[in-house]
Amino acid sequence: xxxxxxxxxxxxxxxxxxxxxxxxxxxxFSALKSEEEVPRGIxxxxxxxxxxxxxxxxxxxxxxxxxxxLGRRLFYETRLSANNTISCGSCxxxxxxxxxxxxxxxxxxxxxxxxxAMALVNLLWNRKFFWDGRSGSxxxxxxxxxxxxxxxxxxxxxxxxxxxxxxxxxPLFKAVFGDDxxxxxxxxxxxxxxxxxxxxxxxxxxxxxKQQIKLSPEEMRGMTLFNTAPNPEKGIRGANCAHCHGGPxxxxxxxxxxxxxxxxxxxxxxxxxxxxxxxxxxxIPTLRNIALTAPYMHDGRFSTLEEVIEHYSEHVKPSVALxxxxxxxxxxxxxxxxxxxxxxxKELIAFLNTLTDSIFVSNPKFSNPFVTLKSx
Numbered sequence: 226x227x228x229x230x231x232x233x234x235x236x237x238x239x240x241x242x243x244x245x246x247x248x249x250x251x252x253x254f255s256a257l258k259s260e261e262e263v264p265r266g267i268x269x270x271x272x273x274x275x276x277x278x279x280x281x282x283x284x285x286x287x288x289x290x291x292x293x294x295l296g297r298r299l300f301y302e303t304r305l306s307a308n309n310t311i312s313c314g315s316c317x318x319x320x321x322x323x324x325x326x327x328x329x330x331x332x333x334x335x336x337x338x339x340x341x342a343m344a345l346v347n348l349l350w351n352r353k354f355f356w357d358g359r360s361g362s363x364x365x366x367x368x369x370x371x372x373x374x375x376x377x378x379x380x381x382x383x384x385x386x387x388x389x390x391x392x393x394x395x396p397l398f399k400a401v402f403g404d405d406x407x408x409x410x411x412x413x414x415x416x417x418x419x420x421x422x423x424x425x426x427x428x429x430x431x432x433x434x435k436q437q438i439k440l441s442p443e444e445m446r447g448m449t450l451f452n453t454a455p456n457p458e459k460g461i462r463g464a465n466c467a468h469c470h471g472g473p474x475x476x477x478x479x480x481x482x483x484x485x486x487x488x489x490x491x492x493x494x495x496x497x498x499x500x501x502x503x504x505x506x507x508x509i510p511t512l513r514n515i516a517l518t519a520p521y522m523h524d525g526r527f528s529t530l531e532e533v534i535e536h537y538s539e540h541v542k543p544s545v546a547l548x549x550x551x552x553x554x555x556x557x558x559x560x561x562x563x564x565x566x567x568x569x570x571k572e573l574i575a576f577l578n579t580l581t582d583s584i585f586v587s588n589p590k591f592s593n594p595f596v597t598l599k600s601x
Contacts, residue, residue: 263400264290270349272424275434275473280349280421283364286414288421291400296419298397299412301593304387305371307333307378313370313416314593316342320586322514323423328525333378339491341525344518346511346585347474349421356507356523357494358480363417368409381409388412425513425585433579434473440579447576450569457558464537464565464573468550469509475580476511481548483507484541485522493523495546504546516581530574538565 268288270280282288299305301314316330316338317323323345329337340356348354348363360366370376371384385407388394395405402411432438440448452471453463469479480494482505489495495504507523521527527536539562541551557564565573585591 263294263397265400266290268293268418268422270422270424272349273426273431273435273473276347276350276426281352281362282349282421283362283417286364286417288418289401291397292415292418293422295397295401296415296417297591298594299416300419301595302388304391305377305379305384305412307383311377316370316376317345319588319591319593320517322346322425322517322582322586324518326519328520330376332373332376334375336375338373338375340523341520343508343510344514345420345423346425346513347476348423350474350476352478353480353508357497358508359497363420364410364413367413367416367420371412381412384412385409423585423591425582427584428513428582429579430576431582441575443572443575444579445576447572447574448579450565450573451576455554455556455563457556462556462565462569464534464569465550465554465563466512466573469548470512474511475513477509479509480506481509481550482544482546483537484543484547484551485526485536487542487544491523502546505544506546506548512577513580514582514585516578517586530577531570534565534570534573538563538570 266289268290270288286292299313300317301312303309303312303315305312311333316325318325325342328341329339330342331337343356351363352361354360354363354366355369360369368381372378372380388398389407394407398407398411398415399405401415429438429440433440450462450464451466453461454465454468455461455463469477469481469483471477482493486505489505492504493507495501495506497503510518516530519528519530521530521533527533537551541547541562543552543561553561555562555564
């Protein structure tokens with residue numbers, strides 16, 4: 226090798242080392258910059274007083290600004306799936322009140338899930354999660370879709386390793402947990418913190434409850450129907466909704482068989498308890514933003530609110546497991562279904578539309594933070 230070739234080799238070797246040092250510095254600087262930009266401190270939740278303070282926050286996982294910041298990013302992180310294409314946000318889209326608009330969702334193996342994706346709304350007050358109530362905390366709930374073969378399809382150890390290998394995530398975990406070690410438990414903790422902030426309380430109905438607006442006569446009649454149990458002997462007509470969807474949050478943590486079937490392909494809680502009286506019992510979902518969360522029921526069988534109301538009005542199927550709230554409840558003496566008339570059905574839907582919260586479904590605090598971020 227000539228002296229000239231040797232000198233050229235030394236030149237490129239020196240410059241390559243300089244380039245590596247520069248890249249290392251840049252990556253390190255970017256990571257530090259990410260950590261510095263993370264908001265810190267206690268996260269202050271805001272919600273109306275009529276929602277009540279019976280919240281469900283783990284003492285082991287208190288809400289912090291940095292935890293919510295990280296959790297939001299993990300919620301939209303596709304690396305948490307086996308094929309790097311699916312995130313929590315794939316099946317829980319903000320514009321649809323964190324549902325996906327499908328009867329059943331498709332996972333990484335291109336297989337449909339067993340049940341409809343539930344809306345992620347006002348979870349702060351929930352104590353049971355999933356249609357069958359199998360989880361008692363958001364922390365526990367978060368891991369199920371991630372490790373399910375028909376959903377995100379990836380074990381927590383692999384997810385942890387994938388995030389640990391990035392320059393982006395270790396500093397964020399350090400900001401939340403004190404060191405940069407990424408574990409499955411920490412992933413679920415951060416996700417739970419973000420999900421607890423998904424509070425919907427700015428609908429027209431909320432404005433009515435705060436005495437800021439008046440509802441239309443049709444909406445008011447729908448609200449009266451919603452909150453009234455029928456009593457044909459006294460001439461009282463009602464839609465009997467409040468037994469399951471009453472209160473200002475339009476949600477009561479109950480599990481009921483609502484007369485969808487007499488023979489059950491999916492037994493709901495009955496699959497867990499084995500009790501015949503639990504067959505077909507499912508968690509009662511919130512009605513907040515209900516106009517945005519079609520299709521409806523645990524299997525997405527109803528495409529419209531009109532179909533849902535028609536079911537309760539005309540097609541409730543009797544069984545040993547049928548909810549007591551639906552038995553012998555009718556606007557016609559001696560009849561089982563409610564038997565609402567066409568005007569009452571329209572009034573009921575008018576009221577249900579007042580539960581839509583346009584601020585919630587467009588709030589940038591809940592949106593995908595990676596939409597404009599080029600690399601992470």
